[in-house]
Amino acid sequence: MSLRERKQRRARERIVEAAYDLFAERGFDAVTVADIAERAEVGRTTFFRYFGDKQEVAFADEQRHADRLGALREAATGSAATLPAAMVLVRTIVCAISGEVVADAGRYAAHDRLVERHPELRDRMHRKHDRLVGELEELLAERGAGTETAALAARLGIACFEAARRTAGGDAGALLPALRRAFDALGTPAPDG
Template sequence: MSRWEPGARERLQAAALDLFAEQGFAATTVPEIAARAGLTTRTFFRHFADKREVLFADDTEMPAMVTKLMAEAPDTAEPMELIVQGLRTMAETRFEGRRAALRHRRDLVRSDEGLRERDLRKRAALAEAVREGFLARGLDATRAALLAETCVTLVTVSIAEWLDRDDGRRLSGIVDEVLDRLRAELA
């Protein structure tokens, strides 16, 4: 087995996604994933805590990205301005060009209760990072919590609409559209 070849993580992810598509998430085992990738089970566990993490590993970077974006934003930036700019940045850097893979991931998450639970935990971690960022910027706890939950709802709804469409629109444009709808509802 070619354990030390570069790209082991990507090969494991590709093998896992192929197997999940072929036989379902629940029926796929870690040894099968490793074998399909031409790697060992030990190598799998160097990259992922479990097979669910194959689908969510990239999400662990999101709270750190939020923290960095908020820390680097000008002190004069308004909270909603931070949210919109942050969502646009994430849309362009983390999601664009990955629509088919993200649709597949969404279908897998919808098919398994444990994956849905993990997805909710990842969303909660993102909301907590946003909340902490606003607290660090001096907002009161209630406002920080409301803005954090609004941010996560905006991104969740925007991504769902983007994945459901095939009209070529960019996610950042859909973020703006969803935000406009929210503003209209609150007016």
């Protein structure tokens, strides 16, 4: 990574950290883009180089998760022609991405609180999940799943995540165990058996 790329990454992370600090201090609705830029010690132009609005800051890790899905998609092997096989693949992917989601427990908890308190952020999260469903359906189709199998497996996988998120209640350490229990309740074995 070049010096310029490292500086850009640091500026972006300062913006995210400043935003989350301000959201915690004042509440999401009371924070402006100007407030975030000032706290991060960047100009508004720099803010808009990285984010379109303050909602995007709340979902700053979205691209990293999309990249992870892309890598998992590239690495996927085996057939997903049957529902049980499709569910094993979905479980693998949803658990891997969820592991990254909770890697920073503090950020996960802050994000979860924001989403729970703000309907517009919940809406964005649901739209993000809809996109993920579509990507999972495409992956499953590539691995041999029919339309019905792909649609059902993708939606069940996201439903497991949403149930686990609700069960975990913002506790990053509780999310993955709750997610595994949700998949187990569906009878979906872990990929290693």
